Structures are given as C-alpha cells and as structure tokens.
Amino acid sequence: MARTKKILAPTYTELIVPTYNALLKLGGSGTNNEIYEQVIKDMKLSDEAVDESHLGNENQTELEYQLAWARTYLKNFGVIVNSARSVWSITSNYTSGANLDPKEVIAFTANKNAKRRAASGKKVVNNPEKPDDGIAENDETEYPEEIKPWRQRLSEVLQNMDPYGFERLAQRVLRECGFTQVEVTKKSGDGGIDGTGKLKINGIFSFNVAFQCKRYKGAVGAGDIRDFRGSLTTDIEKGVFITTGSFTKAAKEEASNPGKQQIDLIDGEEFINKIAKYGIGVREVITYEIDEDFFLKI
Numbered sequence: 601m602a603r604t605k606k607i608l609a610p611t612y613t614e615l616i617v618p619t620y621n622a623l624l625k626l627g628g629s630g631t632n633n634e635i636y637e638q639v640i641k642d643m644k645l646s647d648e649a650v651d652e653s654h655l656g657n658e659n660q661t662e663l664e665y666q667l668a669w670a671r672t673y674l675k676n677f678g679v680i681v682n683s684a685r686s687v688w689s690i691t692s693n694y695t696s697g698a699n700l701d702p703k704e705v706i707a708f709t710a711n712k713n714a715k716r717r718a719a720s721g722k723k724v725v726n727n728p729e730k731p732d733d734g735i736a737e738n739d740e741t742e743y744p745e746e747i748k749p750w751r752q753r754l755s756e757v758l759q760n761m762d763p764y765g766f767e768r769l770a771q772r773v774l775r776e777c778g779f780t781q782v783e784v785t786k787k788s789g790d791g792g793i794d795g796t797g798k799l800k801i802n803g804i805f806s807f808n809v810a811f812q813c814k815r816y817k818g819a820v821g822a823g824d825i826r827d828f829r830g831s832l833t834t835d836i837e838k839g840v841f842i843t844t845g846s847f848t849k850a851a852k853e854e855a856s857n858p859g860k861q862q863i864d865l866i867d868g869e870e871f872i873n874k875i876a877k878y879g880i881g882v883r884e885v886i887t888y889e890i891d892e893d894f895f896l897k898i
Contacts, residue, residue, distance in 0.1 A: 608649040609662040612669035616702040618643055619670045620679060620690070624697060629689035636667060640849075650849045651819055659755050659817060659845045659868040668744035676709045686873075716892050751872055754882070758844050758868075759817060767793050769880070770813040770842065773871070776878040779809065794831070799838070809838045816845040822854040829861055842866040 610618075622638035623630055630638070640650055645663070654665040671688060674680045679700070682688045761769070770793060771782050779797040786794040793813050800806045812828050814820060820843050832839055839861060846867050847855075855863040866874070876882055 615670040
C-alpha cells in the first residue's frame with residue numbers, strides 16, 4: 601500500500617551527509633542515540649519531524665528509520681563500521697573529513713545488489729514502503745542493518761502478549777540487567793506495570809529503583825514522564841521508564857530536565873536489544889553474505 605501522507609522527517613538521502621558530519625563532531629564515533637541527537641541539533645529539526653511515527657511501524661519514528669538506512673548505506677560504502685556494542689565509528693580513510701555525494705553512496709549499494717540479482721536471477725519488486733534503491737524483494741539488504749524482519753515481528757509479539765506474561769517478561773529483563781528484589785506494585789489490564797527493585801553497580805553501590813513498564817504502540821509523551829516522576833517516593837534514588845513504543849522529543853527533554861530527578865528511558869528498540877542480548881525467547885541464527893564478485897573473478 602502506498603504512503604498516504606507526506607514525510608516530515610528528512611529522507612535517508614538527505615541524512616547521509618548529516619550522519620557522517622554528526623560522527624565527525626562526536627569525535628569519530630557514537631551510538632545510535634548520540635548520532636540521533638546530534639543530527640536533530642545540526643539540522644534544527646522541528647518537534648513534528650522528530651516525533652513523526654514510521655508508517656510501517658508505529659513503535660519507531662520516521663527519523664529513526666531513515667537514519668538507520670543512512671547508516672547502512674554509509675557502512676556499505678566503507679565510510680563507517682559498527683561494533684558488537686552498536687557503536688558506529690568512521691573508518692580510517694574518512695576520519696579527516698570528506699565531501700560525500702549521497703547519490704554515489706546509494707548507487708554503490710544498488711550496483712552491488714544488481715550484480716547479485718543478475719547472478720541469482722532475482723527480479724526487483726517495487727515496494728513503496730521501502731527506499732527506491734533497486735534492491736530486490738526478499739534480499740537481505742532490503743532492510744537497514746538495525747531493522748531486520750525479526751525485530752518487527754518481535755515488536756508485534758510483545759504488543760499481543762498476555763498482560764501477565766508481559767509483566768513476567770519485564771521482570772525477567774530487569775533481573776538480567778542486574779536488578780534484584782524486583783516487585784510489581786501496580787498492574788493494569790493492558791500490560792502496563794509499576795514496580796521497584798534494587799540495582800547494584802560493580803558489586804558495590806546499591807540503588808533503590810522504581811520502574812514503569814508501559815506496553816504502548818506509538819510515542820510516550822512528556823506528561824507520562826511527569827506523572828511517573830510525581831509518583832516516586834523519597835526513598836527512590838532512580839527512576840526507569842520502559843516502553844515498547846518510543847518517546848517524543850519533549851518526553852526525552854522532560855526525563856533529563858536539570859533540577860529534577862532524572863528518569864532513564866528504555867524505548868522499544870532498546871527493550872528488544874536487551875531481549876536479544878540475554879537470549880530471552882530468541883535464538884541467534886548465523887548466516888553468510890556471498891561475495892559474487894570473488895567467485896566471478898577468481
């Protein structure tokens with residue numbers, strides 16, 4: 601189905617150079633979130649553009665989706681690489697700065713995939729929900745590196761879980777992250793829960809933590825963060841707000857507002873990262889990418 605509304609966020613083509621420049625400003629490396637924040641600052645993006653939901657996945661913003669594509673194309677072109685901890689860094693050939701041509705960067709991947717299709721006999725199937733880059737339907741590279749089909753499917757599974765099953769999953773994830781004495785203090789029929797626990801850092805420092813886990817489709821706003829902060833008692837030293845959705849720009853600003861108790865945020869993408877990291881209900885499957893050129897030229 602074709603997109604029925606105008607995209608407010610910049611497209612992946614428009615984000616290729618800003619993504620590269622953001623990493624240069626960050627000292628040559630940065631996390632997804634650091635790149636995201638730097639690009640917003642550099643491009644002076646409006647709240648509407650930042651908070652716009654991706655049409656194919658309401659739990660992700662359009663900006664996050666387009667940035668994922670920009671990073672993928674830059675990686676394919678050899679400008680950046682990512683570590684196992686999802687830290688992106690500029691490769692040695694580009695650390696001093698370069699004048700990148702976005703069309704050239706995108707064409708590199710398109711040409712590579714064209715050769716692969718020619719060798720495999722695949723045909724291109726136009727999908728208006730994906731960037732028009734000549735990538736074949738069902739080709740592994742039709743998704744940005746961080747947005748694989750399994751992630752979208754897991755997001756759907758989380759949304760449709762039994763509320764009490766989701767409660768137990770949230771407790772399990774928190775325990776795997778190092779929380780102890782995890783207790784649910786309030787639960788609701790939609791799977792949203794409140795609770796408390798203790799978090800020990802480096803086996804020495806211990807903090808009393810309160811958490812709210814909201815199973816949500818779409819973006820959590822600043823009002824939810826204020827309400828959560830207002831519910832915290834004086835013995836709570838740290839607050840954590842978890843959602844299967846995303847957070848608006850205003851919500852992120854409210855969570856880190858100077859002079860107020862800081863609230864740590866875990867959105868749906870990070871929640872899935874935790875599930876994958878600790879192997880909770882998922883199993884890693886290793887695959888290989890075939891270098892067609894190697895076999896043609898050897």
